[in-house]
Amino acid sequence: MREIPALETMEEGASLGENGAGELHLELWYLLTSAAALLLVCFYAVYMSVHLLALSYAWRWLHSKTAELTQQKLTGVEFAPGVSIIKPIIGCDPHLKTNLESFFQLKYPKYEILMCVAEMGEVPSLQVVHDLLSQYPHVPVRILQGEASIGVNPKINNMIAAYRAAQYNLIWISDISILTTPHTLSELVSHISPNHIALVHQLPFTTGVKSFADCLDKVYFGTQHSRVYLVANVLGQNCANGMSWLLKRSCLEEVGGLAAFSEYLAEDFFIGKALWSGGWRFVLSTLPAFQNPSHRSLTSYQSRIIRWGRLRATMMPWPGLVEPFTECFGLGLLGALCLHRLLHIHPLLFLLVHTSVWFTFDLVLLKLIENGPLPQLWQVGVAWCLRELWTFPLFMGGVWSREILWKGGRFRLKFGGKAVKLD
Numbered sequence: 308m309r310e311i312p313a314l315e316t317m318e319e320g321a322s323l324g325e326n327g328a329g330e331l332h333l334e335l336w337y338l339l340t341s342a343a344a345l346l347l348v349c350f351y352a353v354y355m356s357v358h359l360l361a362l363s364y365a366w367r368w369l370h371s372k373t374a375e376l377t378q379q380k381l382t383g384v385e386f387a388p389g390v391s392i393i394k395p396i397i398g399c400d401p402h403l404k405t406n407l408e409s410f411f412q413l414k415y416p417k418y419e420i421l422m423c424v425a426e427m428g429e430v431p432s433l434q435v436v437h438d439l440l441s442q443y444p445h446v447p448v449r450i451l452q453g454e455a456s457i458g459v460n461p462k463i464n465n466m467i468a469a470y471r472a473a474q475y476n477l478i479w480i481s482d483i484s485i486l487t488t489p490h491t492l493s494e495l496v497s498h499i500s501p502n503h504i505a506l507v508h509q510l511p512f513t514t515g516v517k518s519f520a521d522c523l524d525k526v527y528f529g530t531q532h533s534r535v536y537l538v539a540n541v542l543g544q545n546c547a548n549g550m551s552w553l554l555k556r557s558c559l560e561e562v563g564g565l566a567a568f569s570e571y572l573a574e575d576f577f578i579g580k581a582l583w584s585g586g587w588r589f590v591l592s593t594l595p596a597f598q599n600p601s602h603r604s605l606t607s608y609q610s611r612i613i614r615w616g617r618l619r620a621t622m623m624p625w626p627g628l629v630e631p632f633t634e635c636f637g638l639g640l641l642g643a644l645c646l647h648r649l650l651h652i653h654p655l656l657f658l659l660v661h662t663s664v665w666f667t668f669d670l671v672l673l674k675l676i677e678n679g680p681l682p683q684l685w686q687v688g689v690a691w692c693l694r695e696l697w698t699f700p701l702f703m704g705g706v707w708s709r710e711i712l713w714k715g716g717r718f719r720l721k722f723g724g725k726a727v728k729l730d
Contacts, residue, residue, distance in 0.1 A: 340648065341648065341649060344644075344645040344646075344648040344649050345645075345649065347641055347642075347645045348642065348645045348646060348649065350632075350641075351638060351641060351642040351645070354633060354638060355638075355664075357534060357535075357538050358534065358665070358668040358672075359668075360537075360538050360541060361533070361534040361537040361538050361672060362668065362671060362672055362675070364537050364538070364540075364541050365533070365537055365672055365675040365676060366675055368591070368593055369510070369593055369594075369595070369675060369676060369678070370593060370594070370675075370678040371593045387415070387416045387417055387496070388417070388475070388476075388477050388496060388500075389417040389418060389419070389474065389475035389477065390415070390417070390418040390419075390475055390477045390478070390479055390492060390496065390553070391418070391419050391421060391469075391473035391474055391475045391477065391478050391479070392410060392418055392419065392420045392421065392478075392479045392481065392492075393421050393423060393466050393469045393470060393473065393478060393479070393480045393481070394407065394410070394420060394421065394422050394423060394481060394483065395423045395425070395462050395465040395466045395480075395482065395483065396422060396423055396424050396425060396432050396436075396465075396483050397425040397426075397461070397465060397483065397714055397715070398425075398426075398432065398483075399430065399431040399432040399435065400483065400484065400600055400601050400602075401601035401602075402484070402486075402599050402600060402601040403432060403435050403483065404435045404438065404439065405486065405599065406483065406484060406485060406486045406599055407422075407435065407436070407439055408439055408442075408443075409486050409487045409488070409489075410481070410487055411439055411442075411443040411446050412443075412489055413487070413489055413491070413492045414489040414490055414492075414493065415492040415493055415496075417475075418447075418475075418479075418492065419447040419448070419449065419473075419474055419475070420446065420447070420448045420449075421448075421449050421451060421466075421469035421472065421473060422436050422448060422449070422450045422451065423451050423465050423466045423468070423469045424436065424450060424451070424452045424453075425452075425453070425454050425461075425465045426452075427452055427453050433450070433452070436448070436450060449469075449472070451468045451469050451472065453468075455467050455468060457566050457569045458566070458568075458569020458570050459569065459570060459572065459716075459718060459726045459727065459728045460568070460569045460570070460571060460572055460574050460726075461713070461714040461715070461716055462574065462714065463565060463566070463568065463569040463574055464569065466480070466565075467565060467566055467569070470556070470564075470565045473556065476555055476556050476557055477496065477499065477553060477554075477555060477556075478553070478554055478555075478556050479492065479495065479551075479552070479553045480549065480551070480552060480554070481550070481551045481596075482549075482550045482551065482598075484550075484598045484599055484600045485550060485551050485596055485597065485598060485599070486514055486597045486598075486599035487551075487596075487597070488594065490594075491592075491594050492553075494592060494593060494594055495507045495509075495553040495592055496553065498590040498592065499553055499555065499590070503586070503587060503588050504587065504588055504589070504590055505554060505555050505558035505559070505582045505585075505587030505588070505589065506547055506552055506553070506554040506555070506558075506579070506582060506587070506589045506590075507552065507553045507554075507589070507590045507591075507592055508546075508547040508548060508551070508552040508553075508589060508590075508591060508592065509548075509550070509551045509552065509591075509592045509594060509595055509596035510533055510536055510537070510548075510591065510592070510595045510596065510676070511528055511532065511533075511536075511548050511550050511551075511595070511596050511598065512525075512528050512529060512533070512595035512596065512597055512598070512676055512677075513525045513528055513529075513597065513598050513599075514597045514598065514599040516682045516686070518603065519605075519686070519689075519690065520603040520604050520605055520607070520608060521603050522682050522686045522687065522690040523603075523605070523608055523690045523693060523694060524598075524603050524608060525673070525677075525682070525690075526669075526673065526687060526690040526691050526694055527608070527612075527694055528598075529669075529672065529673035529676045529677065530669040530672060530673055530691070530694075531634070531669075531694070533672060533676055534669075534672060535633075536548070537591075540589075540591045545576065545579040545580050545583050546579075547575060547578075547579040547589055548575055548596075549574060549575025549578070550596050550598070551596035552575070554578075554582075558582060558585070558587050559578065559582070561585060562578075562581035562582060562584075562585050563581070565578075567581075568581075570725050570726070571724050571725060571726065572618065572711070572713060572718060572720070572724075572726045573618045573622060573724060576618075576622060576724070577724060595676060609697075609701065609704075610712070612701045612705070613701055613704040613705050613711075614711045614712075614713060615705070616630075616701065616702060616704065616705020616706065617705050617706075617708065617709060617710075617711050617720060618711070618720065618724075619705070620705055620706050620709075621709060621720040621721065621722050621723065621724060622723070622724040624722065627706070630702055631698065631699055631702055634695060634698045634699075635661075635662060635665045635666075635695045636662075636695055636696070636698070636699075637698070637699070638661075639657075639658050639661040639662060639665070640658070642657065642661060643655075643657040643658050643661070666688070666691060669691060670687065673687070709721075710729070716728055716729075716730070717729045717730050
C-alpha cells in the first residue's frame with residue numbers, strides 16, 4: 308500500500324479549505340445581494356403604490372361639488388368672513404390684466420384687493436391696475452407701491468406693507484400669474500372656519516396649451532409634481548405651495564408673522580413648517596391654482612426646476628439624494644435589475660411594462676386634475692418622455708451649485724434654507 312506523504316496531504320487539505328472558504332464567500336455574497344435586491348423591490352412596490360394613492364385622492368377630492376355648495380351658502384350672507392387678497396406684482400406680463408381681472412370677478416360678498424406694485428413711478432403694471440379700477444369701481448382696491456427691505460426674499464419685501472395694512476384676518480396671497488374662477492374664494496373660505504385650520508392651499512396647475520413648452524409645464528404639474536403633492540397632503544406632510552393660499556393672519560402672527568420668514572427664499576415651506584409645528588393643520592382646496600403666464604419656454608422650465616432643486620437640496624439634503632430613484636426611469640432601472648437578480652426577469656421586458664404602466668397612471672392623473680379635454684395624446688407623450696429623460700440632468704444641475712436667480716436677483720443658499728443676496 309502506497310503511503311501519502313504528509314506534505315501532499317496538507318496541501319490537498321489547504322486546497323479544499325480554500326475552495327470551501329471561496330464557496331462560503333460566494334454563498335454569503337449571494338444572500339446579501341438577494342436581500343438587498345428584495346429590499347429594493349419592496350421600495351419599488353411601495354413607491355408604485357404612491358400612484359394609486361394619488362389617483363384615488365384626486366378622483367375623490369379634486370373638482371368635487373364643494374365649490375357649488377359653498378357658493379350657495381356664502382353668496383349674500385351677511386356674516387361671510389371678509390378676505391384681504393394680496394397680489395404681489397413685479398413686472399408687467401401681457402396676461403397681467405386677464406389674471407388680475409379674474410379677481411375682480413369673484414362671486415364673494417366681502418373682500419378687498421391689495422395691489423403690491425414693486426416698481427416706483429408710472430410703470431405699465433400700474434396702468435393696468437388703474438384700468439381695472441375704472442372698469443370695476445365697486446371692488447375695494449388699495450395700491451401699495453415700492454418694496455421694503457426687511458430681508459432677502461423679494462416677494463415678502465414686495466407684499467409686507469399690504470400684509471400689515473390688510474383689513475381682514477383672512478388673507479389670500481396669490482401670485483401674479485394665477486388666473487382664478489368666480490367661485491374659488493368661496494371654496495377656499497369654506498374649509499378654513501375650524502379653529503385648528505390655519506391655511507387652505509391649492510394644487511399648482513396650468514391653463515391651456517398653445518405651445519410645446521405649455522404642454523411640458525402641464526405634464527410636469529399634472530403628473531410628477533401633483534403626485535408627490537397629493538400624497539404628501541394625504542400623509543399629513545408639509546407640502547403647501549405659496550402660489551395661492553388662504554391663511555389666518557392671527558395664526559401666522561403666533562409664529563412670528565410674515566416678516567420672520569424674509570430670510571428664506573422658500574418662504575412658503577418654512578411658513579408651513581412653522582404653522583404645522585405650532586399645532587395648526589392645513590386643507591387642500593378642491594380647485595387647482597391655474598398658472599397663466601403669457602409665455603413659457605424650455606429655458607424657463609429648466610430654470611424653475613433647477614431653482615426648486617437647489618432649494619430642496621439645501622432645505623432637505625438627505626431626502627433629495629433619492630429623488631432620481633422616484634422618477635420613472637430611475638425607479639424602473641432599479642426594479643429591472645433587482646427582479647432580474649431575484650426572478651431572472653428580462654430587464655428590457657420589465658422596463659417596457661413598467662414605463663407603460665407609469666405613463667398610464669400619469670395620464671389618468673393628468674386627466675383628473677385637468678377635469679376637461681387634454682392636449683393631443685402624441686403631444687402629451689412627447690412632453691412626458693422629454694420630462695422623464697430630462698430629470699437626471701436637471702437634478703444634477705440642482706445639486707451642482709447653491710446659487711439661484713429669482714425675480715431679478717442673484718442669491719446664494721445656505722444649508723437649512725436661508726439665503727444671502729449677492730447683488
